[in-house]
Amino acid sequence: MISHAPPNYQCPFCFLIDGIENEIVYTTQKEIVYKTERVTAFVASHQWRGNEPNVLIVPNDHFENVYSLPADYGTDIQNGINKVALALKAVYNCDGVSTRQHNEPAGSQDVWHYHTHVTPRFTKDRFYLRASLFKRLMPLEQRLIHAARLKQVLDPDRPAS
Numbered sequence: 428m429i430s431h432a433p434p435n436y437q438c439p440f441c442f443l444i445d446g447i448e449n450e451i452v453y454t455t456q457k458e459i460v461y462k463t464e465r466v467t468a469f470v471a472s473h474q475w476r477g478n479e480p481n482v483l484i485v486p487n488d489h490f491e492n493v494y495s496l497p498a499d500y501g502t503d504i505q506n507g508i509n510k511v512a513l514a515l516k517a518v519y520n521c522d523g524v525s526t527r528q529h530n531e532p533a534g535s536q537d538v539w540h541y542h543t544h545v546t547p548r549f550t551k552d553r554f555y556l557r558a559s560l561f562k563r564l565m566p567l568e569q570r571l572i573h574a575a576r577l578k579q580v581l582d583p584d585r586p587a588s
């Protein structure tokens with residue numbers, strides 16, 4: 428098994444999925460925009476200015492990376508990506524959407540629970556040239572605004588919170 432998580436890793440995404448709010452998890456339950464039995468999508472705590480809101484999709488069970496993710500999660504994760512991408516188009520009128528998934532430190536992974544980024548893109552946004560300069564922790568109140576907007580078009584059966 429290829430793993431970089433420290434011993435006794437306290438996984439922030441597992442806390443989030445389990446409904447626990449503590450000092451380890453930046454994200455609150457109100458930032459979850461889509462949740463099924465197997466996957467959860469939420470507005471990421473860290474954002475790239477000019478390409479907000481970056482949304483993360485994770486399996487509800489803990490797998491560190493693409494090497495250990497069971498292949499049968501693929502459809503659930505891709506369905507979530509599809510719904511979030513269309514929601515980003517609907518809400519933010521973005522010109523495009525990028526998905527990114529990182530593994531191991533050399534692959535820019537920094538949370539040890541598999542996640543795929545879904546990022547709105549805009550014509551000539553130069554995202555890949557600017558990305559390292561414009562990543563920042565987005566204040567909670569701003570993340571909640573993005574989450575509320577996305578939830579309006581994602582999973583309309585989900586009760587408002």
Ligand SMILES: [Zn+2]
Pocket residue numbers: 438439440441442488489490539540
């Ligand atoms: Zn986890």
